[in-house]
Amino acid sequence: MILRVSFAAAAALLALAPAALAEGLEVRDAYARASSPAAMSGAAFMEIVNTGGTDDRLVSAASDIAARVELHTHVMEGDVMRMVHVEEGFELPAGETVVLERGGRHVMFMGLAGPMEQGETVAVTLTFEQAGDMVVEIPVDLERQD
Numbered sequence: 001m002i003l004r005v006s007f008a009a010a011a012a013l014l015a016l017a018p019a020a021l022a023e024g025l026e027v028r029d030a031y032a033r034a035s036s037p038a039a040m041s042g043a044a045f046m047e048i049v050n051t052g053g054t055d056d057r058l059v060s061a062a063s064d065i066a067a068r069v070e071l072h073t074h075v076m077e078g079d080v081m082r083m084v085h086v087e088e089g090f091e092l093p094a095g096e097t098v099v100l101e102r103g104g105r106h107v108m109f110m111g112l113a114g115p116m117e118q119g120e121t122v123a124v125t126l127t128f129e130q131a132g133d134m135v136v137e138i139p140v141d142l143e144r145q146d
């Protein structure tokens with residue numbers, strides 16, 4: 001019972017101060033897409049800028065729009081580009097910008113709860129090793145090519 005109460009208090013604090021907890025990290029130019037209205041999966045792309053003096057790491061992502069959210073990258077296997085789940089997350093060296101982009105690293109939504117509609121936004125919680133949780137509102141852009 002005591003554990004449950006203190007967990008709730010911690011969750012409330014996270015909800016109140018996401019920006020402060022993610023100090024030193026900035027998410028720019030984020031967008032999300034699915035390949036078709038019937039698609040069961042989608043992805044989000046963005047630039048993550050570590051403006052602080054400490055190395056950090058994006059360890060996980062979560063969202064209500066999908067049953068599972070994973071951090072993925074693409075690897076070449078012979079002539080075939082394949083997506084793989086990056087268990088250790090994405091390293092964010094101090095002072096550097098890490099780009100999540102088509103054909104590269106991305107946030108993967110698996111088992112979409114519904115179609116991703118042009119112009120909607122999806123709320124995604126990014127969890128960083130040092131900075132904690134950051135909630136980003138990511139616009140759905142089905143037309144963007146890069």
Ligand SMILES: [Cu+2]
Binds near residue numbers: 072107108
């Ligand atoms: Cu993927």
